[in-house]
Amino acid sequence: MFWTGELIAKTAPVRRRTVAFPERSPQLDRAMAAYVGLAVGDALGATVEFLTPNEIRQQIGVHGNLTGGGWLRLKAGQVTDDTTMALALGESIIAAGSVDARAAAEAFDAWMRAKPVDIGNTVRRNLITFRQTGQPEAAASEHDAGNGAAMRVLPVALKCYGQPEKTTKIAIRAQAHVTHHNALSDAACDTLVLMVQDFLAGRDAIEVERQRAGQLVAELPVFAYDKKRRDNPSGFVVETMQAVLQSFFATDNFEDCLIDVVNRGGDADTTGAIAGMLAGARYGYQAIPRRWLATLDQAIRLRCEQQAAALLAPVET
Numbered sequence: 001m002f003w004t005g006e007l008i009a010k011t012a013p014v015r016r017r018t019v020a021f022p023e024r025s026p027q028l029d030r031a032m033a034a035y036v037g038l039a040v041g042d043a044l045g046a047t048v049e050f051l052t053p054n055e056i057r058q059q060i061g062v063h064g065n066l067t068g069g070g071w072l073r074l075k076a077g078q079v080t081d082d083t084t085m086a087l088a089l090g091e092s093i094i095a096a097g098s099v100d101a102r103a104a105a106e107a108f109d110a111w112m113r114a115k116p117v118d119i120g121n122t123v124r125r126n127l128i129t130f131r132q133t134g135q136p137e138a139a140a141s142e143h144d145a146g147n148g149a150a151m152r153v154l155p156v157a158l159k160c161y162g163q164p165e166k167t168t169k170i171a172i173r174a175q176a177h178v179t180h181h182n183a184l185s186d187a188a189c190d191t192l193v194l195m196v197q198d199f200l201a202g203r204d205a206i207e208v209e210r211q212r213a214g215q216l217v218a219e220l221p222v223f224a225y226d227k228k229r230r231d232n233p234s235g236f237v238v239e240t241m242q243a244v245l246q247s248f249f250a251t252d253n254f255e256d257c258l259i260d261v262v263n264r265g266g267d268a269d270t271t272g273a274i275a276g277m278l279a280g281a282r283y284g285y286q287a288i289p290r291r292w293l294a295t296l297d298q299a300i301r302l303r304c305e306q307q308a309a310a311l312l313a314p315v316e317t
């Protein structure tokens with residue numbers, strides 16, 4: 001018998017790299033989880049982007065692994081524009097030392113030149129206008145109510161953590177209006193940033209829903225998400241937010257939230273990314289399933305973790 005070694009290799013316990021970082025502050029742990037959660041949700045959802053829930057059921061059953069594929073023919077664990085635009089924005093914030101519209105516009109422009117795997121129509125149109133005019137703020141438009149500014153807003157939430165709401169909202173507008181100058185997009189961005197910051201501070205989900213989601217719906221009733229189940233959410237930011245908020249507040253752990261939201265189909269990489277960001281901030285790093293962390297593009301995972309640490313300035317006590 002010559003295969004004893006192989007048997008041992010097959011049965012020896014697999015030593016996994018630990019994902020717990022006890023020396024991290026709770027805020028940093030949640031910030032990293034939000035960023036990696038964004039990437040995990042993007043990679044998970046991209047496989048089923050533009051499918052209907054029925055098509056997903058027929059083709060896959062319940063979609064719950066980072067298998068790649070989809071209309072973009074991705075590698076397993078590969079992310080799309082939702083994550084790479086956030087990373088481009090985050091780099092511009094770290095380099096500039098603040099959220100700056102021109103720095104963000106230039107970063108997005110460089111990102112577009114590098115031929116990303118996917119790009120939203122509104123993003124493309126307004127970045128081409130930026131190239132022509134040099135003006136980093138797009139003109140206000142009713143047509144710009146896509147989810148493209150909301151999906152990449154996380155670096156602003158981290159950079160502005162601990163700052164007054166007014167300052168934070170100015171920063172939110174600066175990044176968002178480069179490509180999406182629209183009141184519905186603004187309202188979604190505000191809600192997401194404030195929710196992430198609430199969870200970094202350890203606030204309770206019931207309170208966060210009442211205050212942040214409640215305020216969004218009170219101010220703009222079109223966002224109401226308590227009635228009909230939102231399947232096939234489009235890139236319209238209202239539909240995206242409805243699907244995300246339904247999944248996020250109806251589940252009590254990271255995995256269930258992401259599986260629920262991406263199996264609704266539609267703009268699933270973006271609902272996955274936004275839900276992953278919120279769920280990471282709420283549940284922390286250890287709540288992200290190991291199998292998703294292991295399959296996620298590791299270079300992307302590292303950049304997300306490093307940016308989270310660089311953007312989250314130490315809060316003075």
Ligand code: MN
Nearest residue numbers: 080081082269
């Ligand atoms: Mn995408």
Ligand code: MN
Nearest residue numbers: 267268269270
């Ligand atoms: Mn998408």
